[in-house]
Amino acid sequence: MAETESHSKIEEELLSDTKAKAALVVVSLGADRASQIYKYLSEQDIEELTFEVAKLGKTNNNQVEATLDEYYKLCLTHKMMTDGGLDYARNVLEKAFGESTARNLLEKVSKTLQSKPFNFFMKGDPKALFSLLQNERPQVIALIMAYMDTAQAAQVLEELPDDKRIQTVESMARMDRVSPEAIAIVEEEMKRKFATIITSEDNMNLGGVDYVADMMNHVDRSSERKIFEELGKRNPELAQTIRDKMFVFENILDMDDRSVQRFVRDCDSKDIVYALKNASEEMKTVFFNNMSKRTMDSVKADLEITTNVRLKDVEEAQQRIVNIIRNLEAQGEVIIKKGGEGDDIIV
Numbered sequence: 001m002a003e004t005e006s007h008s009k010i011e012e013e014l015l016s017d018t019k020a021k022a023a024l025v026v027v028s029l030g031a032d033r034a035s036q037i038y039k040y041l042s043e044q045d046i047e048e049l050t051f052e053v054a055k056l057g058k059t060n061n062n063q064v065e066a067t068l069d070e071y072y073k074l075c076l077t078h079k080m081m082t083d084g085g086l087d088y089a090r091n092v093l094e095k096a097f098g099e100s101t102a103r104n105l106l107e108k109v110s111k112t113l114q115s116k117p118f119n120f121f122m123k124g125d126p127k128a129l130f131s132l133l134q135n136e137r138p139q140v141i142a143l144i145m146a147y148m149d150t151a152q153a154a155q156v157l158e159e160l161p162d163d164k165r166i167q168t169v170e171s172m173a174r175m176d177r178v179s180p181e182a183i184a185i186v187e188e189e190m191k192r193k194f195a196t197i198i199t200s201e202d203n204m205n206l207g208g209v210d211y212v213a214d215m216m217n218h219v220d221r222s223s224e225r226k227i228f229e230e231l232g233k234r235n236p237e238l239a240q241t242i243r244d245k246m247f248v249f250e251n252i253l254d255m256d257d258r259s260v261q262r263f264v265r266d267c268d269s270k271d272i273v274y275a276l277k278n279a280s281e282e283m284k285t286v287f288f289n290n291m292s293k294r295t296m297d298s299v300k301a302d303l304e305i306t307t308n309v310r311l312k313d314v315e316e317a318q319q320r321i322v323n324i325i326r327n328l329e330a331q332g333e334v335i336i337k338k339g340g341e342g343d344d345i346i347v
Contacts, residue, residue: 023052024067073097077105134160138167143186146172146211154218157227165223166230173212173238209238213245217326221315224248247326247336249275249318253286255325259334260290263325269295273302274317277309 026034080089093102133141145153231239276284288296328334
């Protein structure tokens with residue numbers, strides 16, 4: 001087991017360095033030792049590393065010694081950080097190599113130690129991930145989804161059945177700090193099923209209400225409505241807390257006129273018509289008051305003649321408008337106030 005962990009650490013250090021330096025280290029180790037490292041690399045990594053080895057031209061002793069010295073220091077730093085902790089490693093390295101070198105070594109090694117678990121899932125298609133996760137417990141799904149970006153997590157959430165979806169949202173919202181032991185247990189289980197495991201040293205902030213709110217901002221309107229209807233029955237306080245941190249179509253009512261005018265310019269007129277079909281009179285007034293007279297007259301006329309609109313089409317149009325607002329917010333062009341917030345936010 002120790003030998004396996006040792007080779008795994010070597011792999012991490014090799015891949016975190018430049019490809020050319022990694023190739024030089026492999027060559028310097030000799031064929032026998034290099035073959036032991038290759039056993040723990042993916043096919044793609046082997047291909048890339050072998051290509052770099054093949055590209056190596058003549059190298060002088062100074063290049064080899066400098067590269068091996070850097071690699072040795074990285075391995076030493078890795079061992080000190082895992083065995084003795086960050087402060088211990090910093091103290092020893094500063095005494096041995098000076099403050100600047102110690103800082104550089106610690107930064108490089110920290111990147112490998114902070115690698116997210118479940119990276120296998122990060123690259124997967126959401127529907128394929130669903131097929132892998134659908135039989136897992138909601139708590140397990142929540143933990144894995146907490147490592148995904150919110151857009152990908154939202155797509156996976158949409159694929160889950162209603163009952164498991166609500167339980168997963170609840171589990172994720174209740175997350176705060178997850179112990180390395182808990183992560184290790186789930187990782188070991190996933191290793192047997194999906195052949196992937198990455199260790200975690202420190203407790204990491206996972207999930208939480210903020211994460212769920214961001215994730216829900218990426219969920220389609222139909223799924224969002226169903227989730228909140230069910231969650232509101234089971235846990236109304238949590239449902240409201242999540243809503244308070246989201247920006248949804250209804251929050252347009254809280255936007256200032258200048259911001260409304262800005263996003264309306266980017267909206268498709270058909271989306272505005274569909275989005276307003278089941279909107280309140282107050283919402284329609286906000287839109288009409290921030291349009292040119294010509295645009296307002298056109299939208300009003302289209303609203304009168306547009307009939308038999310499906311709720312799904314209305315929700316999708318509202319979602320497209322919300323997405324435009326979020327993009328403009330990210331560019332700092334509009335001001336939005338999410339539910340429950342006392343201050344406007346400019347991003």
